Every structure is written in C-alpha cells, then in structure tokens.
Amino acid sequence: MSNLKRTALFNAHGKHGGKIIDFSGWELPVQYEGITPEHEATRNKAGLFDVSHMGEVEVKGKDAFKFVQNLVTNDVSALEDNQVLYTFMCYEDGGVVDDLLVYRFNEEHFFLVINASNVDKDFDWMKKNSDGYDIDVVNISEALSQLAIQGPHAQEILQKLTDTDLTEIKFFYCKRNVNVAGASCLVSRTGYTGEDGFEIYLDHDNAEMVWEKLMEEGKDLGLRPVGLGARDTLRFEATLPLYGNELTKDITPLEAGLGFFVKLDTDDFIGKEALVKQKAEGLKRKIVGFEMLDKGIPRHGYEVWADGKEIGFVTTGYAAPTVKKNIGFAMVPIEYSKLGTPIEIKVRKRILKAQVVSKRFYTKNYKK
Incomplete structure (x- = not known):
C-alpha cells in the first residue's frame, strides 16, 4: 500500500x-x-x-454567497453565521456531482466538506463554475x-x-x-x-x-x-445516503428520495431546470427500502427482480446490527415502489423473496 x-x-x-x-x-x-x-x-x-480523508474547500470573497447559492441545490440564504447545511452539487442534467456540507462563517466566507473519493472532481467542478465571481476557491483538504x-x-x-x-x-x-x-x-x-x-x-x-x-x-x-x-x-x-451508492452522476436527488434538500422555488442553481422538469413529469424510478423475507443478505449491486424479470438494483444492503433484519435500499421503477410491494433479490444465484418497506429503519437520536 x-x-x-x-x-x-x-x-x-x-x-x-x-x-x-x-x-x-x-x-x-x-x-x-x-x-x-x-x-x-x-x-x-x-x-x-x-x-x-474527507475533503475541505474554502470559498472567500465578495461573491462567496452568490457562488455557493448557484453551486448547490439547497437554500444557502437560510443560513445564519456558523450554521451548517446538507446539500448537493448537481450536473446540468440533474445527476449528482457530490453531496456535501456547507458551513457559513459569514457572507464572504464558506467552508465546504466533500467526499474523499470526489475531492479532485469536485474542486475542478467548483473552479469551472467560478468564472465571473469575485472569489477565491481553495482546496485545503491536505491541511x-x-x-x-x-x-x-x-x-x-x-x-x-x-x-x-x-x-x-x-x-x-x-x-x-x-x-x-x-x-x-x-x-x-x-x-x-x-x-x-x-x-x-x-x-x-x-x-x-x-x-x-x-x-x-x-x-x-x-x-x-x-x-x-x-x-x-x-x-x-439511519437512512443517510452514500455517494456512489444512493447518489451518482446517473441518480438525481429526487430519485434518491432526497427532494427535501432541493429547493426548486429559490434562486437558479446548476441542474435546477432538469430537476424542475423531472418533478413536473413525475419520477420514473426511485430508491426504496426493502426487507428480506427469505434468508439471505443483500449487497450493493445485486439485481432486483419482479414478475419474472430484472427491474432494478440494490444500492446498499446489510444484515443491520441494531434492527436485526436483512434490509437494503434499491432502485426500482416507480410502479414497484409502493410499501408492501413484493420484489425479489438475486443473492448470488438464488432468487429470494423480499418486500418494499419504509426506509426509516432506525429512529435518529440527534440533539435538537
């Protein structure tokens, strides 16, 4: 190594x-x-x-707020100084560049925390979209x-x-x-x-x-x-997504069930037009929770079947230690997304029974 x-x-x-x-x-x-x-x-x-290993990027300058507001899907204008926001950077087609945390220190100073596997890609994306803004965008991950x-x-x-x-x-x-x-x-x-x-x-x-x-x-x-x-x-x-599993360049935040962090009624942001269109037309597919009925542990990438055909794929699957069930997230066509819908998971060479359940597997214990 x-x-x-x-x-x-x-x-x-x-x-x-x-x-x-x-x-x-x-x-x-x-x-x-x-x-x-x-x-x-x-x-x-x-x-x-x-x-x-997580990445950190500082955005400083007169246009720091304007730049970050255009960069991400959530509403940065709602932040107070020293408040943090969970959000996404999207491509023009609505696919996800990354999910990230935005820390606002003040209107001219923001601190962005990004995923380790995406640091170079994310920083390049930020620099590419910084033209015309009076800001400095600095990758401070190594510090x-x-x-x-x-x-x-x-x-x-x-x-x-x-x-x-x-x-x-x-x-x-x-x-x-x-x-x-x-x-x-x-x-x-x-x-x-x-x-x-x-x-x-x-x-x-x-x-x-x-x-x-x-x-x-x-x-x-x-x-x-x-x-x-x-x-x-x-x-x-805790139903928290992982980039590369529930979020990718080919999966939008709406398909991931994370529309709460996409504010379509705020200022323009990169990818807004595509997401507005997707919402208006209705989702064709979405990520659901599921529970295994047959004995077997689902894993990332396993095929999802129904009605004798492959319909989707598992994004995350585990024998969950706290809830003590074999459960997972899966991307399926919208017609198979209703709670209680029977589906099947191909575990190695076996087709095993499962059903769609709520993604709220565990009640979070955050301090409000």
Whole structure:
C-alpha cells in the first residue's frame, strides 16, 4: 500500500488494532475489534472515527454567497453565521456531482466538506463554475485532520477536554477556535450515524494527541474506535445516503428520495431546470427500502427482480446490527415502489423473496 495516502492518525490505528484497507486511495481502518461491536458501541455509548480523508474547500470573497447559492441545490440564504447545511452539487442534467456540507462563517466566507473519493472532481467542478465571481476557491483538504465522536456519551466525553460549553453548539451549527486539549479546533454538530455527536477539524500535528486524549477520557464511558465498516452500517440504518451508492452522476436527488434538500422555488442553481422538469413529469424510478423475507443478505449491486424479470438494483444492503433484519435500499421503477410491494433479490444465484418497506429503519437520536 506504499502509494496510498495516510492520515495523521495512521499510527494510532495500528496501536488500537485497526485492520487497514485501501479506501479511495487512503490507508484507513475498516474495523478494529469488529463491525458489530463498533456499531453497537456507537449506538449505545460512543464511537471515535478518523474522517481525515474527507475533503475541505474554502470559498472567500465578495461573491462567496452568490457562488455557493448557484453551486448547490439547497437554500444557502437560510443560513445564519456558523450554521451548517446538507446539500448537493448537481450536473446540468440533474445527476449528482457530490453531496456535501456547507458551513457559513459569514457572507464572504464558506467552508465546504466533500467526499474523499470526489475531492479532485469536485474542486475542478467548483473552479469551472467560478468564472465571473469575485472569489477565491481553495482546496485545503491536505491541511486538515478531522475526527468525529458519535453516540449518547459523545458530548460528555468531549466536554472533558474543552472549556467551551458544548450545549451551545446546536444541531447543524459549528463553533470556531474551540480549545480541545490545547489544540485550536473547528467543532460542529452534524454526524453521519443517526446519533448525537461532533466533528473536530484541526491541524495534523495535534490530531493524534486529541485522538488519544478522547480515548483516555472515554475509556470508562465505553468509547471505542470505529472503522469504515461500522460507519457504513450506522449511516445506512439511519437512512443517510452514500455517494456512489444512493447518489451518482446517473441518480438525481429526487430519485434518491432526497427532494427535501432541493429547493426548486429559490434562486437558479446548476441542474435546477432538469430537476424542475423531472418533478413536473413525475419520477420514473426511485430508491426504496426493502426487507428480506427469505434468508439471505443483500449487497450493493445485486439485481432486483419482479414478475419474472430484472427491474432494478440494490444500492446498499446489510444484515443491520441494531434492527436485526436483512434490509437494503434499491432502485426500482416507480410502479414497484409502493410499501408492501413484493420484489425479489438475486443473492448470488438464488432468487429470494423480499418486500418494499419504509426506509426509516432506525429512529435518529440527534440533539435538537
């Protein structure tokens, strides 16, 4: 793996028994003691994640607000300073460039958090669409480490390392220049697990120190390091999409069932015309939840069948640790999307019975 990138926490992963894999060109832990115990620790106590591979882009300048409003599907004008927004960048045809978080520091300063696998593509897209705006768009991904602490005890553990009152950071807000164990950090409260928790952005030199301090303070409260495997099962149970699965250049946010984050009644944005048309004409297909009735575990890419023919594909599938069912998301024609509709999943060479169910597999425990 010598050509792969490493985060500042690479040695910490080895110390805590992380099993390292290649993930989007990074050496990252897929698990430590196991996906299920790490998943359960995050749901019931707390989990600590290295998400330093995520990308960060700063947008600064007189036209920063105008640029970001045109770039994304959600309404950036609704943001207060230090508030965060979940949204999409779309191509002109409505397909998704990426899903991202938009942090507004002020009208002339925004901070965008993008997916690791898309950093170069996203940055090129932003630069391509920045002509005519009085702004600087800077990829600062290589300058920052990012930790995430999630779970019912996350606030209690992090509070031990900072004088900042964490109750003042509301859901989908952030605070800059927070002292965490002596390191100056940007701390936000968003999450990708369905649980309450925080993201900590800081320089590489302090990342391992803060990681180990959190592990030490969280030891008696059940904090465990968590790898990519449980990160995926946690987000999936909480009905949170993954780029490359539920969102791609060939799947629009409307087809993914994420129209809430697409504001078609606001200013123009890239892809708006195509999405307005798609909504007006009616969806031809959409992503649904499903539950296996026969014994078998669905996986990403498996074929979906009905009425003796292949009709779609699984975007995500797991034996879900918390809900204790074999469930998944699948893209199907609209006529097969009604709750209770019988479908079949081709698991290896077997055609197994399943049915369409609500995608709300797990009730999120965010702090409002």
